[in-house]
Amino acid sequence: MTVLLEVRGLRVVFDGFAAVDGLDLTVEEGELRFLIGPNGAGKTTLVDVVTGLTRPVAGSVRFAGRELVGKREHEVVRLGVGRTFQTATVFEELTVVENLDLAACFRMPLRSLLRRRRGVSDEVAAALAETGLTALADRPAGVLPHGQRRWLEIGMLLVQRPRLLLLDEPVAGMSRAERERTGELLHRVAAARTVVVVEHDMEFLRRYARKVTVLHQGRVLREGSVAEVQADPEVREVYLGRAGGRAVG
Template structure:
């Protein structure tokens, strides 16, 4: 079966610096894939290539079998790809519900946008219920906690009905309870969406990741299950070389990386 997302020999060069160096990556429909690696490994640059923020120096991006390499960002959104950033981008002066409603409106025609809306639509309510913010629908987005803002941004993506969600460090700065709720949410979303998560929180990865791709110096170092990746000596060497602590094995063949 053709993967939903296929990257072929992606290369990104900034002057004399090669940020991404011939990356091949395939992600299947309804897969929950984690993308990890030390700082500077090329993770965010790769996401930028997929979403049209950065034009690759070489290689192709195929989405649903269609070549989308170099398309503009708005065209890629309309193709069915959405992303979040490390810092949640929400409209603080609007209510939680209005943020989701506005995100969904890009599919509407100009006449529908001009109509005054009354109350919360069923579609918006369903999204808010899914991300756990329905009770805060009328609250201003500016007063939300850090974790709630991240959930709102995920809800704004879901309102656009994407096939693929790209999430850049969604649990950074969250409390333990917020991380747990986010992990449950991503697991639930991946039942009917494809989700790629860029993440540094290894405890979070161990609990919720299914498949992992490790980048190092712009290349794919290894990929596979969490246990396989943690047991790979090359992964241990990369993280140890960056002063990342490695504890005692948590299972046979597995090394805990923090």
């Protein structure tokens, strides 16, 4: 398979503390990868570096063969990397379809925006269908429940046509039914794109993860299937065991 994201020797230091300390990571195109680890393991910092929010003191981050370190956030997005944050970010006063349409305009040159026809574009319609929000297209985003806001946020990434989606704790605060629908959505999205999910919900991970990377103290501790990661004694000691027996059973 083709390597899409390649991180080598990444080091990020905040006030003398190494949040990421010589991290190496490879993600192949078409993967659905989960990142787990205790608080402070470096998960969100890694995503921040990839997306241009944080500059490392050392190391390389290559996406589709191009170096990302030193690029600004909008440059990373234009190269095909999209992300969500731990808190859903949508325009509450706009409708669902208006949020998607605004996100879709990001890649358009000014002349295309001026000629943009009225109505729902094919890409917006596809995102509505993929996220299950078609029936809510004209509803203000501000009245959506938490789960639907998260799905809208993912839809806003999809219309930007990314090759890589980085999702930070997408099921935090969701009901069981919402988590199940989100897991199904992730598998649909990953059928045509590469998806990396930062997650703490172990039940969700066991059900939907394909490959897992465990981070600890800013480095990769273990990689493998859910079963392989759960069976690793060191992983159980530094992370999974802290969540109690339900996390490793």
